[in-house]
Amino acid sequence: GNSVTxxxxxxxxxxxAFLTINCTYTATGYPSLFWYVQYPGEGLQLLLKATxxxxxxxxxxxxxxxxxxxxSFHLEKGSVxxxxxxxYFCALLTTxxxxxxxxxxxxxxxxxx
Amino acid sequence: xxxxxxxxxxKVTEKGKDVELRCDPxxxxxxxxxxxxxxxxxxxxxxxxxxxxxxxxxxxxSDRFSAERTGGSVSTLTIQRTQQEDSAVYLCASSLVTxxxxxxxxFFGPGTRLTVL
Numbered sequence: 001g002n003s004v005t006x007x008x009x010x011x012x013x014x015x016x017a018f019l020t021i022n023c024t025y026t027a028t029g030y031p032s033l034f035w036y037v038q039y040p041g042e043g044l045q046l047l048l049k050a051t052x053x054x055x056x057x058x059x060x061x062x063x064x065x066x067x068x069x070x071x072s073f074h075l076e077k078g079s080v081x082x083x084x085x086x087x088y089f090c091a092l093l094t095t096x097x098x099x100x101x102x103x104x105x106x107x108x109x110x111x112x113x
Numbered sequence: 114x115x116x117x118x119x120x121x122x123x124k125v126t127e128k129g130k131d132v133e134l135r136c137d138p139x140x141x142x143x144x145x146x147x148x149x150x151x152x153x154x155x156x157x158x159x160x161x162x163x164x165x166x167x168x169x170x171x172x173x174x175s176d177r178f179s180a181e182r183t184g185g186s187v188s189t190l191t192i193q194r195t196q197q198e199d200s201a202v203y204l205c206a207s208s209l210v211t212x213x214x215x216x217x218x219x220f221f222g223p224g225t226r227l228t229v230l
Binding site: 032043044045046049089091093099100101102103104105106 | 117146148155169219223
C-alpha cells in the first residue's frame, strides 16, 4: 500500500545550522510529493512540492528533490532560523485510482537562538 | 471568508453521544478533505469529496463515521455513539481541484478539537 515514513523528532538545532528531515515513501504509480508545515498555533500550510522524478521543490530557503530511485523526498535548509520552529509533514498524493493524500507522522523542529 | 473555517473549534462530549463537525471550504474549491490528527499519529485521511460525491470513503474508521457535502460547499462530519478513542483534532482542507494538476494545493482549516469523556 501507500505510505510515508519520516524521521522521528523532535529535532533541536542552533540558529544557522544545516537542516535535513528525512522522508521516504512507498507508492504505486507516480505520486506527487509535498512538504507541509504547521507553525505553533496555526493550521497546516504547503511549504513546497514536486510532481515528478528529479523535480526540486523550493520555498523560503527550504528544498526537497523527488528521488525515484531511492523513493525519498528529504527536506533541507542550509541555515535555519528561530522562526523555522514548527512541525513538518511529508505527504504524497496518490495518482492511481482515487486521489488521496497520505501524510507522515510529522517532525517537530526547534531552533534555538 | 478568505480561508477554510471549521466549527466548533472545541467540542467536549460524553461517550455515546453523537457529534457533528462542520467545514466551510474556500469559495469555488471543488475538492474537500477530512483528516484526523491524533497525538503521535500524524494526519489520518478520512474521506474526500469531489463536488458533492465522495469517491473514496476508505479512510473512515468505522460505520459510526459519516460525512456529507451539500451544494458543493459546506461539509459535515458526523460521529455517532462517540468513543474515547475518537478524541483527536479533526482537520478539513479544500483545494481548487483534485488530481495531480497544478491547482491541487490543499488549504487547511484550524481544526476542531474533539474530546470524548
